[in-house]
Amino acid sequence: MMPGEHRNLIKGLVFISPWIVGFLAFNLYPLIASIWFSLCDYSVLSQPVFLGVQNYVDLWHDPVFWKALRNTVVFALVAIPLSSFLSIGLAVLLNQPIAGQGIYRTIFFLPSLVPAISLAILWQWMLNGPMGLVNNLVRPFLNIINAVCGSHLQAPDWLNDPNFALGGLILTGLWGTGQAVVIYLAGLQEIPLELYEAAELDGTSAWQRFLHVTLPMLSPVIFFNVLMSIIGALQTFAVPYILTGGGDGPGRSLLFLATYIYQNAFDYWNMGYASALALCLFVLIIALSLVSVRYGEKKVHYSGR
Amino acid sequence: MKPTRSSVPWFTRVALILLGVLFLLPFFWMVSTSLKPLNETMKLPPQWLPSSPQWNNYPDAMRAMGPFWLYARNSLLLAFLNVIGTVFSSALVAYGFSRLDWRGRDACFFVLLATMMIPFPVVMVPIYGLFKAVGWIGTFQPLWVPAFLAGAFNVFLLRQFFLSIPRDLSEAARIDGCSEFRIFWQIILPLAKPALLTVALFQFMATWNDFLGPLIFLARENQYTLALGLQALQGTISGTPWHHLMAASTLVLLPVLVLFFLTQRTFIRGIATTGLK
Amino acid sequence: MAKVLIENLYKIYPAEKGRPEKVAVDNANVEIQDREFMVLVGPSGCGKTTTLRMVAGLEEISRGAIYIDGKKINEIPPKDRDIAMVFQNYALYPHMSVYRNMAFGLELRGVPKDEIRRRVDSAARTLGLLEPDNLLERKPKALSGGQRQRVALGRAIVRNPKAFLFDEPLSNLDAKMRVETRTEISRLHRQLDSTMIYVTHDQTEAMTMADRIVVMRHGKIQQIAAPLDLYHQPANLFVAGFIGSPPMNFFNGTLTASRQGTLEFVEKVPAGQTPFRCPLSAETSRRLSSRQDREVILGLRPEHLHPNSLTSGSTLEASVEVVEPMGAETFVYLKTGGHTCICRTTQVEFMDLEGKKLNLGPDLSRAVFFDPQTEAAIPA
Numbered sequence: 001m002m003p004g005e006h007r008n009l010i011k012g013l014v015f016i017s018p019w020i021v022g023f024l025a026f027n028l029y030p031l032i033a034s035i036w037f038s039l040c041d042y043s044v045l046s047q048p049v050f051l052g053v054q055n056y057v058d059l060w061h062d063p064v065f066w067k068a069l070r071n072t073v074v075f076a077l078v079a080i081p082l083s084s085f086l087s088i089g090l091a092v093l094l095n096q097p098i099a100g101q102g103i104y105r106t107i108f109f110l111p112s113l114v115p116a117i118s119l120a121i122l123w124q125w126m127l128n129g130p131m132g133l134v135n136n137l138v139r140p141f142l143n144i145i146n147a148v149c150g151s152h153l154q155a156p157d158w159l160n161d162p163n164f165a166l167g168g169l170i171l172t173g174l175w176g177t178g179q180a181v182v183i184y185l186a187g188l189q190e191i192p193l194e195l196y197e198a199a200e201l202d203g204t205s206a207w208q209r210f211l212h213v214t215l216p217m218l219s220p221v222i223f224f225n226v227l228m229s230i231i232g233a234l235q236t237f238a239v240p241y242i243l244t245g246g247g248d249g250p251g252r253s254l255l256f257l258a259t260y261i262y263q264n265a266f267d268y269w270n271m272g273y274a275s276a277l278a279l280c281l282f283v284l285i286i287a288l289s290l291v292s293v294r295y296g297e298k299k300v301h302y303s304g305r
Numbered sequence: 306m307k308p309t310r311s312s313v314p315w316f317t318r319v320a321l322i323l324l325g326v327l328f329l330l331p332f333f334w335m336v337s338t339s340l341k342p343l344n345e346t347m348k349l350p351p352q353w354l355p356s357s358p359q360w361n362n363y364p365d366a367m368r369a370m371g372p373f374w375l376y377a378r379n380s381l382l383l384a385f386l387n388v389i390g391t392v393f394s395s396a397l398v399a400y401g402f403s404r405l406d407w408r409g410r411d412a413c414f415f416v417l418l419a420t421m422m423i424p425f426p427v428v429m430v431p432i433y434g435l436f437k438a439v440g441w442i443g444t445f446q447p448l449w450v451p452a453f454l455a456g457a458f459n460v461f462l463l464r465q466f467f468l469s470i471p472r473d474l475s476e477a478a479r480i481d482g483c484s485e486f487r488i489f490w491q492i493i494l495p496l497a498k499p500a501l502l503t504v505a506l507f508q509f510m511a512t513w514n515d516f517l518g519p520l521i522f523l524a525r526e527n528q529y530t531l532a533l534g535l536q537a538l539q540g541t542i543s544g545t546p547w548h549h550l551m552a553a554s555t556l557v558l559l560p561v562l563v564l565f566f567l568t569q570r571t572f573i574r575g576i577a578t579t580g581l582k
Numbered sequence: 583m584a585k586v587l588i589e590n591l592y593k594i595y596p597a598e599k600g601r602p603e604k605v606a607v608d609n610a611n612v613e614i615q616d617r618e619f620m621v622l623v624g625p626s627g628c629g630k631t632t633t634l635r636m637v638a639g640l641e642e643i644s645r646g647a648i649y650i651d652g653k654k655i656n657e658i659p660p661k662d663r664d665i666a667m668v669f670q671n672y673a674l675y676p677h678m679s680v681y682r683n684m685a686f687g688l689e690l691r692g693v694p695k696d697e698i699r700r701r702v703d704s705a706a707r708t709l710g711l712l713e714p715d716n717l718l719e720r721k722p723k724a725l726s727g728g729q730r731q732r733v734a735l736g737r738a739i740v741r742n743p744k745a746f747l748f749d750e751p752l753s754n755l756d757a758k759m760r761v762e763t764r765t766e767i768s769r770l771h772r773q774l775d776s777t778m779i780y781v782t783h784d785q786t787e788a789m790t791m792a793d794r795i796v797v798m799r800h801g802k803i804q805q806i807a808a809p810l811d812l813y814h815q816p817a818n819l820f821v822a823g824f825i826g827s828p829p830m831n832f833f834n835g836t837l838t839a840s841r842q843g844t845l846e847f848v849e850k851v852p853a854g855q856t857p858f859r860c861p862l863s864a865e866t867s868r869r870l871s872s873r874q875d876r877e878v879i880l881g882l883r884p885e886h887l888h889p890n891s892l893t894s895g896s897t898l899e900a901s902v903e904v905v906e907p908m909g910a911e912t913f914v915y916l917k918t919g920g921h922t923c924i925c926r927t928t929q930v931e932f933m934d935l936e937g938k939k940l941n942l943g944p945d946l947s948r949a950v951f952f953d954p955q956t957e958a959a960i961p962a
Contacts, residue, residue, distance in 0.1 A: 003657060004642040008407045011485050015401025018394040019417065022454030025435065027420045030428035037430060044434055093321050106569070107325050109576075110332070113561050115514040117532040118554040121539055122335050125547055133334050136351050175331060179576055186577030235424045238516040245540055261426045266521065271430045278427040285424055476640050477673035481687035481737075482661035495677045 038276035043269040055276035065277065067252050068260040069284075071166065075256070076233040076288075079170045080226060087177040088222070091184035092214070105185065109178035119172065120242035127168045129157030134171070159243065162251030169240055169254060180225050187221035188214070223296040230288050234281065237262065257281045339363070339551035346547045359548070366552035369538060373556075375527060376534035380513060383448050383530060387512040388505045390452030391459055395504060396497070398455040399463035400489050404475055414464075421457045425517070433521060443524035448515075452508070459504050465578075466500035467493060503575030506568055513561060531557050584651040584744035584777055586614040586637065591646035593632050593801075606632045608801035610646070614745075614779060619771050621780045623788040624798035624824070630781045631749060633798075637779060638667050638747050650744055661690075666738035667747040670754060672730045674722040674737075680711065681718040684736045701740040708773070709736050709766075728759040735770070748780040752787060764791060785825050789813070797821050815950070819957040822881050822950060828913060831887065831923040833880040834954065837862075837873050845870060847880055847946075849898075851920035858898035858918055860944055870951065870960065878960070879952040884926035886945040889914065898942050902935045916940065 013020070038055055040048035059065050090108055094101060114122070126133045135155035142153045158168035191214065199209045215222075237258035240249065248255035248263075257277065265274035338346050340358040367373035402414050436447045470493060478488045494501070519530045529537065535553050565572060593607040607629040614620045622630035635641035637648055639660035647654050655663050666687075674683050681702060688698045703712070709732040711717045722730055731751060738746055748767070752760045768791050771778055782788055788795050789809045797804040797812065797820070805817040816822035822830045833849055835857070840846035844867035849857035860880075862870065870878075900916035900923070914925040914935075925942060951960040 002642055005408060008405060009409075012401050012405045012407030012410055015405065015485075015489075016398045016413065016455075018453060019398040019455040019457075019460065022451065022456075023416070023420065026428060026432060026451060026454070027423060029435070030431035031423065033431035033434070034427050044437055090324065093317055093324075096317055098318065098321065104321055104325055105573070107328050109573070110562070110565070111328060113510060113565055114558055115532060115561065116516045117535045118335075118558045121535065121550050121554045122331055124539075125338065125551065126331060126334065131347050131349060131351070133330065133351065136349075175328065182573055182576045231422065231424070235426065237426075242516070242536055242539070258424075258426050261429070262517075265430050265433070271434075275427075275430050278424075278430065281424055282427045285422065289422065471671060471673065473669045473671055473673035474675065476638075476660075477667065477669060477737075478675075478686075479640070480638060480660045480665065480667050481741075482690040487690075492675060 034275045034278060037272050038279050040272045042272040042275070044271060045269070048272065051272065055273050058273065059276050059280065064252065064255070064260065065280075068255045068257045069280075071253065071255055072234055072236070072257045073284075075166060075170065075236065076230060078166075079173050079233055080229045082170065083174055083177045083180065083229065084222065084226060086174055087180035087225075088184050088218070090177070090181045091188055092210070094181070094185055095188045105182065108181050112176045112178035114176070116238035117242060119176070120239045123168070123172045123175075123239075124159065124243055127158035127171070129155075129160060132158070134158070134168075160250050162249070162253040165249045165253040169243070172239060172243075180229075183221060183225060184218065187218050191217045219300040223292070223300045227289060227292050227296075230292060231285055234258075234285050234288070257284075335551050335555055338547055339366075339555050341548050343546055343548055362548050362552045363556065366538075366549040367556070369546075369549055370534050370553055371537070372527065373534070376529050376531045379445075379528060380530040380532070383445065384509050384512040386449035387452040388508050390449060390454075391456060391508040392501055392505050394453050394455040395459035395463050396494060396501065397489070398460045399467055400493060402460065403464045403467035404470075404488070404493060405485070417457050417460060421461070429521065436522065442522060443528070445523075445528065447522040448512075448518050459508070462504060462578075463497070463500055466497055470496055499571060499574075502568070502571050506564070506572055507575065509564065510561060585616050585649075586612075586745055586777060586779065587649040587652075588612040588614075588633070588637070589647045589649065591633065591636065591648065592644045593629070593636060593641065594644040605801050607636070610798075610803055612796055612803070612806060614777060617775050617777055619768075619778045619780065619791060619793045620796065621782060621788040621792035621794075622796045622798060623782055623785055624804075626783055627800070628798040629801040630783075630796075630798050634747055634749055634779060634781045637745075638665060639663055664744045665747055666741045666743040666745075667749065668731075668734050668738050668751045670750040672722070672734045672754075674730055674733055676722055679719050679721060680706075680725070680733050680736075683722070683733055684740050687737065687741050698740075701742075702736070705736040705739040708739070708770070709733075711736060727755050728763060731755065731759075731763055732766070735767070739770070739774070743776075745777040745779060748778065748782075750782055751780075752782070752784075767791065786827065789825065795825075797824060799824075814948070815959070816881075817959055819879065819881075819952050819959075822952070822959070826883060828884050828924045828926065830950075831882045831884060831921075832952075833882070833918075833921050833923070834877070835880060836875065836877050837870060838875060845874060847878070849918060849920050850877075855919035857920065860898065860946060862946060866946065873951075873960065877954050879954050881950040881952060881959075882923075882944055882946075883948065884913070884924040886948045887923065887925040888943045888945065889925055889927055889929060890941055890943075898944065899939055900942055901939050902937065905936055914940070916942070 037048060039051060039053065041051050041054075042048035094104055094108075098104075111119075127135075129135065135158075139155050142155055145151060146153055156164040156167075158164050195213050195217065196209060199213050204212070235258050236256050240254040240256055241259055241262070243249070244254050248259060258281070261274050261277045261281065264270045264277060337354060339362055340360070341352075341355040341362075342359050345352055345355060370376070402410060402417075432447075433442070436442050441447050474492060475488055478492050483491070514532070515530075516532050516536075519533045523529060523533065526537075535557055538553060539550060588610055591607055591610040592605065595604040595606060597603040610629070610633055612620070622633060624630050632641060636643050639655070639658065643656050647656055649655065650663060650665070675686065678686065684702045684705065685698045688701065693701075702718070706712050706718060711729070711732060717725065717729060717733075722733070725733065731754075734751070751767070752763055755763060764787060767778075767780075771791075780787075780791065789812075792809055794806060794808050795812055796806045799820050805812060805821045807815070807817075812821060812825050816825065816830075819832070823832070833847075835847050835849045837845045838848055840859075840861050842861065844864055845862045847860045847862065849859070851857045898918060900918045902914055902916055903922070904915040906913040906915070911926060911928050914927070916923050916925060952958065953960060
């Protein structure tokens with residue numbers, strides 16, 4: 001290497017040295033250690049004892065693990081599309097020239113800023129069976145449907161009903177889509193007006209324009225958001241943890257993978273097993289990300305800006 | 306581009322109003338509950354507004370939480386430390402990845418990007434072990450020292466921004482006689498103020514909001530952050546005094562709201578750009 | 583003020599995936615005299631900017647050496663080379679005032695405040711930054727393009743460097759501003775009496791400003807000479823075609839023996855066309871005698887093709903395609919049997935000649951002949 005290049009290399013490394021330290025301590029070492037721990041029986045109080053793949057075998061036979069996995073995946077599969085529809089829809093609505101656009105945008109964005117603790121406690125109250133606001137709003141509609149169809153639909157006791165707890169959590173998540181709305185709105189505003197004008201001249205309807213101009217032009221943003229959402233949704237921990245007071249909800253319906261990992265690590269001090277679980281989560285995230293990227297590459301249209 | 310048609314279909318307006326109300330409702334309900342006496346909170350059908358606002362719910366809730374101001378101080382301290390650490394270390398590292406040419410730079414950056422995919426639960430246990438080995442469990446250190454080691458996301462954000470500053474500015478400074486650090490400090494940083502502010506804001510929000518971190522690393526009650534203190538309140542009392550809980554929740558939420566309203570433009574622009582890039 | 587010596591200079595970008603090795607500067611040798619205004623000119627990608635940046639220290643030297651005032655500067659960082667640079671995009675610090683922009687380099691060198699004040703004021707006065715408006719406290723974004731470029735000049739001047747380097751400083755200015763700033767820079771050169779190395783792709787700038795010009799192409803130096811020497815005695819086909827606007831006319835043909843015992847240039851034409859013939863003078867025939875019956879390229883500048891000329895029996899007939907009246911002169915675009923060419927004349931009665939035939943008299947005493955294989959000029 002030439003002396004000038006050498007000088008630059010030193011300079012570069014010096015500038016990124018904080019990251020190098022952080023990388024070694026908080027990314028590389030933990031990753032390797034995690035793999036090692038997952039092959040051991042380990043509680044922090046004593047030395048790890050090598051177990052081979054026993055943890056993974058246990059995991060495979062552990063019904064709680066499968067429940068947690070199922071909850072996590074179902075949550076992601078339902079929440080992400082719902083949330084995307086909502087946020088894109090809101091962004092499209094906001095993109096109209098209406099008075100008070102800034103105010104509306106703030107209204108939709110604010111909930112995404114609420115700290116997890118406040119959010120969880122608030123929704124614990126909102127989703128309360130007898131007294132919660134959600135049911136109080138839903139009950140009149142149910143009564144109408146009951147009167148018309150002769151059914152006996154009841155407003156669910158969200159957080160105590162194993163069939164509805166996850167739904168309640170999804171509702172909570174929908175309230176917080178504001179951040180995505182802002183991103184989509186910015187993306188919408190980047191779409192050149194001429195594309196819409198040309199489409200109008202071609203005789204398309206508003207819905208067709210949405211399908212053939214808006215969505216393709218927005219696709220890189222959608223792709224990015226969905227990818228981020230997947231990675232985030234699979235790691236859900238704080239809100240369900242607080243909602244259930246540190247537990248896993250009725251019939252374990254709010255037990256997420258991350259929650260189960262936490263329980264094994266810091267409630268049962270079974271860190272080897274927790275590491276094995278965590279690595280499964282990691283593999284799940286990578287797998288879903290790769291699938292999305294592969295799918296995205298085919299479908300996402302980049303305008304080469 | 307926004308369509309410029311002056312007449313917007315009525316259902317758009319109606320939809321927006323409806324959705325706006327729906328989104329605001331939880332906030333409204335939270336504050337309304339916080340100002341009611343306990344018996345009114347449980348009335349059915351629900352009473353929208355308190356008969357007379359019980360402002361004393363707030364100090365009562367604070368008292369019920371325990372050392373409220375201590376918790377607040379802890380939260381603020383951590384937020385402050387994290388903001389300082391993040392802004393400077395991320396800027397430094399982002400500079401190295403954007404304004405300098407060196408062999409292996411792009412490979413290293415790729416590694417940095419890859420680390421953004423590692424979920425926290427995976428590294429949680431070994432990091433806990435690491436901190437335990439140095440005796441930091443039960444102290445504040447695990448919650449702010451990592452901030453000085455440059456998080457990948459902020460580096461990514463700032464690097465994007467730094468790349469947009471023309472290269473010949475650095476070259477002119479080099480010819481003028483600036484050392485590399487001086488260029489960083491006197492030329493690039495002043496030009497990056499909006500991006501730095503965005504990073505600072507995001508980091509403040511993230512630290513204020515952090516729940517898992519304090520949960521794992523803090524031990525003694527007098528170290529609790531507001532988030533932890535509030536959760537303790539939720540856990541310990543029986544008979545769920547919703548008015549107190551709502552009051553406390555509002556208090557924890559308040560600084561975030563205030564900060565947002567003060568910095569709205571920067572905030573929104575920051576979020577928008579992260580998505581677009 | 584200093585001599586700058588560029589010796590066997592190379593810039594090689596090593597091969598990487600998707601791209602073979604690229605030699606951006608190929609064995610450049612230039613000796614720039616003290617106080618000389620040297621221009622590096624050539625089409626984009628020719629290596630002129632890379633060469634300049636190696637002199638500045640902004641680019642690593644792959645092979646060879648650069649000496650300023652006899653001292654080898656390969657390893658010396660830019661700030662210690664005692665040079666100043668004016669960038670194409672001005673590179674002014676946006677968050678600093680004009681004053682601070684100009685003072686910054688001096689501040690960094692620990693020059694005392696009153697000395698800085700003196701130098702900046704003096705430079706500002708020279709560059710018209712104090713009258714009619716005092717621009718010193720403004721920020722760059724409040725200035726026009728021309729003003730910004732003058733601030734960039736000022737920043738270089740106050741440093742009192744051994745050499746000034748210019749990287750296409752006029753490219754971002756509009757045409758009128760370009761001419762104004764061009765004369766400004768030339769005036770500065772006379773006033774400061776300093777060594778200046780100037781890079782441009784515009785041959786007009788090169789011709790009007792330079793003491794000497796280095797013409798580059800594909801990393802190689804084609805010719806180093808004073809502007810008029812370059813114009814009248816180009817070393818090869820590329821230089822001949824690059825310098826001068828409208829460009830030199832080139833005709834492919836052969837030299838054959840004429841009936842008078844001298845050589846005659848016969849145009850190469852496709853089948854069915856009639857070639858024109860131009861007898862060479864006795865002296866020229868003697869000079870080129872070794873090339874009898876061989877192919878050559880005849881180079882003739884547009885001003886050396888005289889219309890309707892009846893001189894010395896060498897006329898060629900061409901048909902007029904386009905006439906461009908420029909006011910003081912007229913450009914006539916013509917087609918011969920095998921070539922198109924341009925004629926430049928101060929005679930102005932050509933308006934209705936489009937489509938008609940015209941007789942041209944070539945002034946072969948000013949012609950340059952080139953070897954078609956090597957593209958080099960056949961020496962006088």
